[in-house]
Amino acid sequence: MNELNRIDSNRLTLDNPYGIDVTIFANEKVPIEPAAVRELNSMLTLHETVEAVHAVMPDRFAEVPLIRNVALTPDFHKASGIPVGTVLETSGFVVPQAIGNDINCGMRLHRTNLDADEVKQRADELETACRSMFFEAGRRIPMAWEHREAMLLSGIEGLFDVVDASFDEGMWSYFHRTDREDTLSRIDRNGNLQAGNIYGLESLLGKPGRISRDSQIGSIGGGNHFVEFQRVERILNGQVAHAWGLEAGMVTVMVHTGSVSVGYACGSFYRSKVREVHPTGISHPENGIYVLPIAPDVDDTGAIFWDTMSNAANFAFANRMFLGLMAWASLEQCLGETTFDLIYDAPHNMIWKEDKDGHETYVHRKGACPARGYDAMADTPFAHYGEPVLVPGSMGASSYLLAGNGFAGTNQSAAHGAGRAVSRGASMKGFEREFEAFMRQFRVVTPVDFRRQEISQRRDIMQKKLAELRQEAPFAYKGIGPVIETIKDAGMARPVAELRPIMTVKG
Helix, strand or coil: CCCEEEEECCEEEECCCCCCCEEEECCCCCCCCHHHHHHHHHHHCHHHHHHHHHHHCHHHCCCCCEEEEEEEEEEEECCCCCCEEEEEEEECEECHHHHCCCCCCEEEEEEEEEEHHHHHHCHHHHHHHHHHHHHCCCCCCCEEHHHHHHHHHHHHHHHHHHCCCCCCCCCHHHHCCCCHHHHHHCEHHHHCCCCCCCCCCHHHHCCCCCEECCCCCCCCCCCCCEEEEEEEEEECCHHHHHHCCCCCCEEEEEEEECCHHHHHHHHHHHHHHHHHCCCCCCCCCCCCCCCEECCCCCCCHHHHHHHHHHHHHHHHHHHHHHHHHHHHHHHHHHHCCCCEEEEEEEECEEEEEEEECCEEEEEEEECEEECCCCHHHCCCCCCCCCCEEEECCCCCCCEEEEEECCCHHHCCEEECCCCECCCCCHHHCCCHHHHHHHHHHCCEECCCCCCCHHHHCCHHHHHHHHHHHHCCCHHHECCHHHHHHHHHHHCCEEEEEEEEEEEEECC
16 A cells, blocks of 8 residues: 655645655544545556556547546545545546535535524424424425426526526425525526536426426435534634624524435436446456546537536535525424525535646545635635635534635645544444433434334334434544644635534434
8 A cells, every 4th residue: 555644734645656646634633544545545546547548549538638636635534436535636537436426415504593592492393393394295396397407407597597486386485585696606606507418317307297296306315414403603703704694603504415316317327428438448447437538529428427417416406405495494484584594505526627727627526625715706705705615523513614715735625524434334333322422412303203102112213213323423423623623724724613503404
């Protein structure tokens, strides 16, 4: 295995035979998982794959392909082929697997005019409202074929274009209470990755002329995804917090999810297309990571990839939006009319096209937030402060809102969370006392209502849901403190506010 070398208090480099610039950002208190380092070493053999593909089919590349650099954020941990926390910059080709199945998994944050103590007093009522809204058919998001088409082709911007104000059943009444211009200005790329076509999602579109509902839009998904009601615990940068409308004691709502099954379908579709263009004359990559050459007018595989990724990404933007609206409706059911202003929404599983010295490069972020600075945020509400960066802790721990510095060392990126300390399988062994204490102290809303007597008597149901929660409990994750310290001290972003959970909704 290639050797790690610490070069300062926040950075390590990884020696490798390819001469690729590989930097891991982690201070001495952030644990580095050996399995993640092994996976990183395996990933770097991508260099051999792209060289071999270029040697036998150079005409498929617009330029000589290059891995420009690799940065790993402090939540770096093993995934499936490519570690979470990877920021990979390439030119001449893209790596579809480098964003995983959950295309445009990301974070969204709203602020309210509610006081946290007031919400805590109504916690039982809010839990009941959330369970009904998120899991018991309380959500109502009817859509016509033309609505879904606009969503998949143009994201939230497309929905604003085609959904008339008179169409206001269920969550659409809340959608029409949001301001188009302000909302779009607070979403990365205005919530719209323009696609030319839709691939493999005919069943989701439904039938023309009919209103229907589907199980995907407004769904949280599994794993570490959530909708969380939070309290602004501490203001860490008064100037930026004031500009973003935050005050201590205020209730915020954070949404973490992506494209769920739609992303899985889209990812499977375009990865099969990428495997099809792998040259027959060379062996398939041992690490299972294929490359997609980028050259205009060679064939349509590149266009299919960008369109399919955009379809899933646009769905994910809309999915997070509706989950936020569902949280808003739950609050109003319990506490009356409430303001619900969007602070920001950004992906952390995506490929961004960039311009570097006249070259089009591709920044792949897998589990890494964009953290762009003032210049990159010109013509947005964040031009004077940098991009909002949302970094959740483990379930039950603090989350943080930061302001991006545009740090070149991570390609203007930061961590997207605390990062796992142990695998989901390992979290099921031991930790009994810690998990019992966690469940006593923390309020989590799931499809299973632990308060109901008939549920508490069903040991099979209880054990299955508790096992899922156990995999996401705090002992399974790194401490959020050292991760935030590394982000701050390395210069990626400036902490603005600490957010403490009041109640978390899990799928």
